[in-house]
Amino acid sequence: MTSTSKNQLELTDDSFWVQTLSENESWLRKILRNRLENADEVDDVFQEVGLAVAKADLRPTDPAKAEAWLYQVAIRQVLQFRRKAGRYRKLIRGQQERVLPNEQSGTDPMALILRTERSESIRKVMEQLSESDREILILKHAEKWTYKQLADRLGVSTNTIEHRLLKAKRQLQRLLKQLDSEDER
Numbered sequence: 389m390t391s392t393s394k395n396q397l398e399l400t401d402d403s404f405w406v407q408t409l410s411e412n413e414s415w416l417r418k419i420l421r422n423r424l425e426n427a428d429e430v431d432d433v434f435q436e437v438g439l440a441v442a443k444a445d446l447r448p449t450d451p452a453k454a455e456a457w458l459y460q461v462a463i464r465q466v467l468q469f470r471r472k473a474g475r476y477r478k479l480i481r482g483q484q485e486r487v488l489p490n491e492q493s494g495t496d497p498m499a500l501i502l503r504t505e506r507s508e509s510i511r512k513v514m515e516q517l518s519e520s521d522r523e524i525l526i527l528k529h530a531e532k533w534t535y536k537q538l539a540d541r542l543g544v545s546t547n548t549i550e551h552r553l554l555k556a557k558r559q560l561q562r563l564l565k566q567l568d569s570e571d572e573r
Contacts, residue, residue: 402442405441405442405447405454408454408455408458409437409438409441409458412455412458412541413434414531415527415531415533415541416434416437416458416459416462417430417434418523418526418527418530418531419459419462419463419523419527420433420434420437420462420466422519422522422523422526423463423466423519424466424469429469432469433462433465433466433469434462436465436468436469437458437461437462437465440461440464440465441458441461444461452540453543455540455541455543456540456541456542456543457543459541459542459543460543509564509567510564512567513560513563513564513567514560516563517556517559517560517563520552521552521555521556521559521560522556524538524542524549524552524553524556525553525556525557525560527541528553535549535550535553
């Protein structure tokens with residue numbers, strides 16, 4: 389049996405995907421955490437990622453593309469989770485308006501915390517960045533990934549990673565300066 393056919397055989401084996409998902413769990417959870425509200429949601433969506441991987445009919449046949457495919461599955465599961473959560477919030481809001489038409493919704497606790505605690509300024513600025521900029525900054529600086537690791541796992545070239553990192557850093561610097569000038573007033 390050739391090594392190519394052996395690799396393709398491994399990719400159809402569920403144990404390969406269980407191991408690959410386990411090996412990539414840390415950074416996938418960071419991606420999910422960046423796009424979701426809290427840790428419980430991350431746990432729920434990560435379980436959905438595992439189910440989607442297990443149920444997938446079309447998995448990559450090249451082992452080098454496995455991590456990029458896992459990234460795409462994770463993003464797809466986040467989007468599905470958000471749609472479901474949005475429909476649920478809309479349903480609840482409609483019920484609240486029917487029952488309590490004169491009461492207004494409470495304020496967002498996260499917004500209150502961000503306004504009152506200076507230590508959260510980085511998080512506030514990070515939230516203004518696009519999701520892809522946040523992800524790449526977190527993986528590069530919090531996880532200490534190389535350009536090559538980022539490119540492999542996100543399924544793009546290293547030149548694209550360099551460009552996206554530079555753009556994200558410039559945007560982050562601009563937003564931090566803007567926030568500092570607002571605080572001085």
